[in-house]
Amino acid sequence: MKKRVVHYINNFFAGVGGEDMAHIPPEKREGVVGPGMALQPALGDEAEIVSTLVCGDNYMGEKTDEALDQLIAWIKEEKPDLVIAGPAFNAGRYGYACGSLVKKVQEELGIPAFTAMYDENPGVDTFRKDAYILKVADSAAGMRSAIPLMAKFAKKILNGEEILGPDEEGYFERGIRVNYFHEKRGSERAVEMLLQVMAGKDPVTEYPLPKIDRVDPVPPVKDMAHTKVALVTSGGIVPTDNPDHIESSSASKYGVYSIEGMEQMSKDLFTSIHGGYDRQYVLENPNLVVPLDAMRELEKEGVIGELADYYIATTGTGTSTDNAKRFGEDFVNKLKEDSVGAVILTST
Amino acid sequence: MRLELGKIFIKDVQFGQSTHVEKGTLYVAKEELEKLVLEDDRIIGAQIELARPGESVRITPVKDCIEPRVKVSGGEMFPGVVGKIDKVGSGRTHALEGACVVTVGKIVGFQEGLIDMSGPTACYTPFSETQNICVVIQPAEGLETHEYEEAGRLAGLKVAAKIGECARELEPDELVVYETLPFAKQVETYPNLPKVGYIHMLQSQGLLHDTFYYGTDAKQLLPTFMYPTEIMDGAIISGNCVAPCDKVTTYHHLHNPVIEDLYKRHGKDLNFIGVILTNENVYLADKVRSSDMVAKLVELFGLDGVLISEEGYGNPDADLMMNCQKVSQTGTKVVLITDEFPGADGKSYSLADGVPEAKHIVSCGNGNVIVHFPPMEKVIGMLDYVEMQIGGYDGSLKPDGSIDAELQIIIASTIANGFNHLAARGY
Numbered sequence: 125m126k127k128r129v130v131h132y133i134n135n136f137f138a139g140v141g142g143e144d145m146a147h148i149p150p151e152k153r154e155g156v157v158g159p160g161m162a163l164q165p166a167l168g169d170e171a172e173i174v175s176t177l178v179c180g181d182n183y184m185g186e187k188t189d190e191a192l193d194q195l196i197a198w199i200k201e202e203k204p205d206l207v208i209a210g211p212a213f214n215a216g217r218y219g220y221a222c223g224s225l226v227k228k229v230q231e232e233l234g235i236p237a238f239t240a241m242y243d244e245n246p247g248v249d250t251f252r253k254d255a256y257i258l259k260v261a262d263s264a265a266g267m268r269s270a271i272p273l274m275a276k277f278a279k280k281i282l283n284g285e286e287i288l289g290p291d292e293e294g295y296f297e298r299g300i301r302v303n304y305f306h307e308k309r310g311s312e313r314a315v316e317m318l319l320q321v322m323a324g325k326d327p328v329t330e331y332p333l334p335k336i337d338r339v340d341p342v343p344p345v346k347d348m349a350h351t352k353v354a355l356v357t358s359g360g361i362v363p364t365d366n367p368d369h370i371e372s373s374s375a376s377k378y379g380v381y382s383i384e385g386m387e388q389m390s391k392d393l394f395t396s397i398h399g400g401y402d403r404q405y406v407l408e409n410p411n412l413v414v415p416l417d418a419m420r421e422l423e424k425e426g427v428i429g430e431l432a433d434y435y436i437a438t439t440g441t442g443t444s445t446d447n448a449k450r451f452g453e454d455f456v457n458k459l460k461e462d463s464v465g466a467v468i469l470t471s472t
Numbered sequence: 473m474r475l476e477l478g479k480i481f482i483k484d485v486q487f488g489q490s491t492h493v494e495k496g497t498l499y500v501a502k503e504e505l506e507k508l509v510l511e512d513d514r515i516i517g518a519q520i521e522l523a524r525p526g527e528s529v530r531i532t533p534v535k536d537c538i539e540p541r542v543k544v545s546g547g548e549m550f551p552g553v554v555g556k557i558d559k560v561g562s563g564r565t566h567a568l569e570g571a572c573v574v575t576v577g578k579i580v581g582f583q584e585g586l587i588d589m590s591g592p593t594a595c596y597t598p599f600s601e602t603q604n605i606c607v608v609i610q611p612a613e614g615l616e617t618h619e620y621e622e623a624g625r626l627a628g629l630k631v632a633a634k635i636g637e638c639a640r641e642l643e644p645d646e647l648v649v650y651e652t653l654p655f656a657k658q659v660e661t662y663p664n665l666p667k668v669g670y671i672h673m674l675q676s677q678g679l680l681h682d683t684f685y686y687g688t689d690a691k692q693l694l695p696t697f698m699y700p701t702e703i704m705d706g707a708i709i710s711g712n713c714v715a716p717c718d719k720v721t722t723y724h725h726l727h728n729p730v731i732e733d734l735y736k737r738h739g740k741d742l743n744f745i746g747v748i749l750t751n752e753n754v755y756l757a758d759k760v761r762s763s764d765m766v767a768k769l770v771e772l773f774g775l776d777g778v779l780i781s782e783e784g785y786g787n788p789d790a791d792l793m794m795n796c797q798k799v800s801q802t803g804t805k806v807v808l809i810t811d812e813f814p815g816a817d818g819k820s821y822s823l824a825d826g827v828p829e830a831k832h833i834v835s836c837g838n839g840n841v842i843v844h845f846p847p848m849e850k851v852i853g854m855l856d857y858v859e860m861q862i863g864g865y866d867g868s869l870k871p872d873g874s875i876d877a878e879l880q881i882i883i884a885s886t887i888a889n890g891f892n893h894l895a896a897r898g899y
Contacts, residue, residue, distance in 0.1 A: 253819055289897065289898075289899055290898065290899060297898040297899065298819075298898070298899060299819055299898060300814075300817065300818040300819055300898065300899045301812050301814045301818040301819075301822055301838045301896040301897070301898065301899075302818060302838070302896060302897060302898075302899040303837050303838050303841055303879075303894055303895070303896050304894075304895060304896070304897060305595075305893045305894055305895070306893050306894075306895045307893070308893070309729060309733075309890055309891060309892060309893050310729070310809055310834050310835070310836045310889070310890025310891070310892065310893070310894075310895065311729035311730045311732070311733045311779075311809065311889060311890030311891065312729075312733045312736075312890070313834050313890065313895075314730065314733075314779050314807050314809050314834040314890050315730075315733045315734060315736075315737055315742075315779065317807045317832050317834060318668065318777045318778075318779055318805065318807040318832075319666075319737070319741055319742065319777075321777065321805040321806075321807060321832055322666045322668075322742075322776055322777040322805050326831075327832060329831060329832050329833045330833055330834050330835040330895060330896075330897065331810070331812060331822055331823075331833040331835045331896070332898075333823070333826040333830050333831075333833065334821060334826070335826075336821060336823075336825060336826040369866045371865045371866070372860055372862070372864070372865070373715070373862045373863065373865075373878075373880075374813075374815070374816065374840060374863075374865075374878060376816070397860075399583060399860065399861070399862045400583070400715075400786070400862075401679055401680075402581055402617065402618075402679035402680040402681075402713075403581075404616075404617045404618075440786075441715075441786065441862070442715065442785070442786070442813055442839075442840070442862065442878075442880070443815075444813070444814060444815025444816070444817075444819075444820035444821075444840070445815070445820045445821045445824075446815055446817075446819060446820040447815060447820070
């Protein structure tokens with residue numbers, strides 16, 4: 125049976141006017157349209173472009189959710205094996221449309237999808253982590269070389285072949301760190317790299333360091349006596365049965381646990397599942413990491429307004445920065461809803 | 473200092489009436505070694521078990537790995553710990569290369585690792601290729617954690633030194649000489665070659681994350697300058713339970729790959745001046761002080777370039793970056809060696825900290841990758857703690873004894889001193 129492919133293009137490549145028609149809503153057409161006419165023969169007999177979806181770039185930019193919902197609904201009906209978007213070359217809004225669509229197709233439908241753009245298309249940086257984006261020229265004049273590249277990549281995906289690195293396949297590096305065995309050991313490579321640096325050269329680093337997010341400390345709380353405070357920890361303190369199965373390292377989740385009516389953290393009710401520190405003292409006294417005892421005193425003394433009747437916990441060791449960011453973005457809503465004005469973060 | 477390292481190549485290990493080497497086979501006296509371990513009354517059970525490359529054997533939880541060696545002249549083995557305090561790094565040392573003492577037992581701090589002697593994950597640890605003498609210890613009931621760690625650490629070192637003793641009179645299969653001269657003479661010897669140093673960061677976060685330099689806890693060190701041969705000769709031993717993947721075992725201190733590879737180019741492409749030893753303490757003031765001292769020593773010795781390696785990940789990344797930045801600011805060129813922890817999808821930051829000066833980094837692999845460990849016929853130690861060990865998680869251990877866990881559960885799999893060939897690249 126032939127593999128089914130759905131192709132996405134913008135109004136310009138569908139032959140529906142230029143900028144003047146960029147407002148058109150999504151359309152679905154049977155078979156190939158525009159670049160698909162060249163792509164179909166390059167794909168050969170084993171795959172068929174069953175339909176082509178078209179949308180104006182402005183429409184996509186302005187009513188992204190509506191457009192994507194409609195396109196996703198059509199794609200779902202077609203039950204394709206692969207979705208190809210573009211090539212978008214250096215067209216920024218088209219790149220954004222292609223990137224948004226292939227991302228959503230993969231996330232919502234679990235169907236493989238890729239697109240193709242020029243190096244400087246802003247869509248590359250926006251979506252490179254989310255999908256394969258093949259490297260193509262900056263304008264439609266590069267269509268002739270783009271088609272075989274896209275067809276070859278499509279066939280690999282359709283045949284379930286291993287997708288190799290960005291240089292071998294011609295896609296923009298997605299920033300995913302993948303292991304391999306180098307012919308030389310690390311220390312030998314390091315010595316060679318240092319010799320080059322000392323010789324005034326600039327050898328390629330094996331890990332290009334991204335710009336690390338830094339969070340500026342917020343100004344001090346003005347009126348602690350009327351502020352509700354919550355305790356949040358990366359120290360892995362959880363109820364003894366670890367109800368959320370938080371991992372001892374590389375956590376993928378966090379938990380919210382009640383301390384209502386408690387004067388201190390009892391070792392019978394709480395434990396540490398953290399794999400990154402010597403837990404001996406904390407197992408005896410969980411207040412060392414979640415200082416409920418001290419907070420209750422401050423509450424009684426009127427130093428703080430009140431203590432939230434829960435604390436939030438995860439494991440910090442080995443936990444990826446993306447996960448940590450996601451946890452924070454997620455639980456901050458609860459803290460805000462509960463009128464928490466200050467948080468004490470305890471680490472280990 | 474001039475060190476003559478005589479290597480006796482060991483290709484097999486067997487039990488014997490006495491501990492000795494015969495035609496490349498190391499025979500170990502089981503009961504004698506067990507008795508030695510039991511001299512410490514904190515340990516109530518000791519079993520010596522053997523594991524050889526290619527066998528269907530899983531060893532866990534692994535605490536330390538140590539190559540059996542003997543100081544023939546010029547000091548004692550593991551000074552300040554097993555031997556009496558004395559300088560090492562010169563004279564003659566005999567090593568049973570290819571043999572390894574592996575300490576195993578109930579978890580101390582649940583950061584102890586795993587070794588498979590065969591199967592798809594054996595390639596990630598160098599200890600699947602050594603003839604292993606496993607010392608399985610059982611701590612006394614209720615033994616305090618830090619006492620247990622120390623007892624386990626000493627047991628391994630004592631057994632390694634005891635076995636090493638049999639190499640004292642042996643004729644080595646290979647003799648390698650390493651030499652670094654006193655500073656001024658060393659500079660004069662190769663005046664036209666760039667002066668290179670190695671900044672060796674020791675794990676010293678404390679609370680079961682400790683390393684010992686001539687018996688001194690590395691937390692208490694101020695950065696110091698040393699001859700490279702001291703490290704190769706037992707001056708530093710591991711006493712820590714960092715994540716297994718980047719634990720620098722005592723074996724790895726003896727076989728420090730940065731030192732070995734700098735010596736290979738010594739006198740040819742570079743002038744290897746020495747090692748700056750520093751630590752990775754948890755207090756910010758300590759980090760600032762130690763990195764200031766490191767940069768000061770780099771400047772004092774006029775080094776043209778340095779390699780920096782770290783032990784552990786997360787918190788020590790801050791030390792790594794402070795060292796990188798401050799040393800770069802003295803005008804000295806820097807290359808960093810590290811491993812990566814970008815999360816399950818490989819998309820997060822690989823390091824917890826970064827500075828613009830960290831432009832040249834060598835990767836020792838991504839420790840977050842999940843790998844499958846098929847069941848093995850024999851387990852040395854126990855699987856009871858797999859799901860709590862770093863890299864394990866709820867559901868890691870399957871009923872048939874197979875395991876799914878992050879690569880970081882394997883001992884020294886992504887060790888951040890470049891010992892292995894494993895690396896990561898962007899996809």
